[in-house]
Amino acid sequence: MIAIKVNDLSKKFKLYGSSGKRALEYISMGRLNGHADFWALRDISFEVPKGTTVGIIGQNGSGKSTLLSILAGVLEPSGGSYEVNGKVSAILELGSGFHPEFTGRDNVYMYGSIMGLSKEEINDKFDEILHFSELGDFIDQPLRTYSSGMIVRLAFSVAVNVNSDILIVDEALAVGDAIFQHRCFRKIREMQEAGKTILYVGHDTEAVRNLCSYALLLDGGRIIERGDANTVVNKYHALIAERERTYNEGNLEERGEVLKDGYYTVYNFIDNLKNAGKKSQQPDYVREQMVEMKSVPRKVIFAHPPSEIEYDLIVEPDSLLAFAIGLLPGAWDKIKEGVRFDINVKCNGMEKNIFSRAIEPKKNPQDKGWHNFKIGLEEYYGKEVTIKFITSGIGEDLSYCWAAWGWPKVIKANESISFPINFDIKKTGKDEVLEKEIPRLSNQETRFGNRKAEIIKVELIDEKGFPNLIFQSGDIAIVKIHVLMHQNFEESLTIGCTIKNKFTDVYGTNTKWEGLDLSKKKRGEISIIKFTQQLKLGAGVYSLNAGVVIARSDRDIEVLDRRYDCFIFRIEQDKKMVGIADLGAKVEICN
Structure with missing residues (x-):
């Protein structure tokens, strides 16, 4: 049985630059638009089987709280649909659902009545709620006198004692002390054993690993990873590290088919540059050079146009040609027009162009940076070929045509070797x-x-x-x-x-x-x-x-x-x- 089913769920908020723009839109009855649309969630779909504990992780602003607020019935979606089968008990934002002027006791009865419990049923559970929260005499004090930890104690104590089918916890336990957190996790374990469905949101990734059998990673209002909790947590750590590195370094972008792990090099063109045939206007117009790619040194072949670099090699089966093209950063704002990059392959007396691309940063700012490509060489498997890397200037002024071929090589994929979890090896x-x-x-x-x-x-x-x-x-x-x-x-x-x-x-x-x-x-x-x-x-x-x-x-x-x-x-x-x-x-x- 499915406890929660979400299909293409989206939530849009209107952001106003000022109260005046909000008023202007209201007075004009919407004819004048004073807002910008912000999509907190976009096309979210997933299912949660009954009795499952699912973790939802992501950076602040990724849409986690918005998603849980919709599932708890606090917010209405802007698009899509969702279905919740069972009574929901939710701990959302700190103090959410409680009245600050009411006493703790009054808030317990108010929350219980919202959950559909009668006064007699709340009476039966009240001592257990009070014992779990350890609030003592503070239960009869106004909620505004509580510390954040005391509010969480009360909220969690009520939420887990109202016989709900689904528990939603949104980062609330982060402000509790260590003893109470331990008690909460023990209670969550008891609810798991009782077959309850739990949605847990938090930045404590070890808790997600420990509690959850399945996890979702949200970013920018979309699910970017789902699956086993351990795998998703690892992806989250990788995302955070990449964002931190980009924030700290943020210098040069790399686009296109960036070469990942899983390949090995068959032929490195930079290592064989000395033996290659070279044509250029000046001897040093084709040379090996080092550049910084996000603070990591990378080798490129500087190739000021017009230039040709020729390599003779035999193409191995299942190999690919991987490379990047780009201009050195100092040329981006100074080059008059641009550079064209071409790759030709000569085989059995026939020459064929397999790649052609122009870089024109003044026409297209996205041309700045390095652009990665992978090209199949199926036509030439097992054959002896000449591969030509050609640069040519666009226009008559070739000043600052500081073109380069980035990390060019012939590669092959590693064989996919997996090691099954049952470890059936003698x-x-x-x-x-x-x-x-x-x-x-x-x-x-x-x-x-x-x-x-x-x-x-x-x-x-x-x-x-x-x-x-x-x-x-x-x-x-x-x-x-x-x-x-x-x-x-x-x-x-x-x-x-x-x-x-x-x-x-x-x-x-x-x-x-x-x-x-x-x-x-x-x-x-x-x-x-x-x-x-x-x-x-x-x-x-x-x-x-x-x-x-x-x-x-x-x-x-x-x-x-x-x-x-x-x-x-x-x-x-x-x-x-x-x-x-x-x-x-x-x-x-x-x-």
């Missing part, structure tokens, strides 16, 4: 070497960061040095993190790893906490950090996170590269126990 031989080759990374990895330093390799190996994904509880596991520096660093880097299960971080440490200094690193240097730990953990499936950051303080952390769920592994255990950690308890009979 071990053989005295050294317990896995029959199958263990993939270095799982296909569930989430990765983000500015890549000023890059984690180029992560190893998970056993005490004997073999790659392993199945351990016995108590085994030694070694994690090696290889970090490549893309620039010089004076500040100390922090490299760390974390083991987690589906719900929470189990154990993590880093070089800073262990007192290791990783300062004064040089560009091109590779640091390898080894973490050795004894897996005194209960049986189950775990995952590994690796990261490199600059931690200037607890709140000022620059993420260079983070890799979430880069390994998924299993721990087996013969003896029975409950919980995550095996504390090695010694149990004795003393009489």
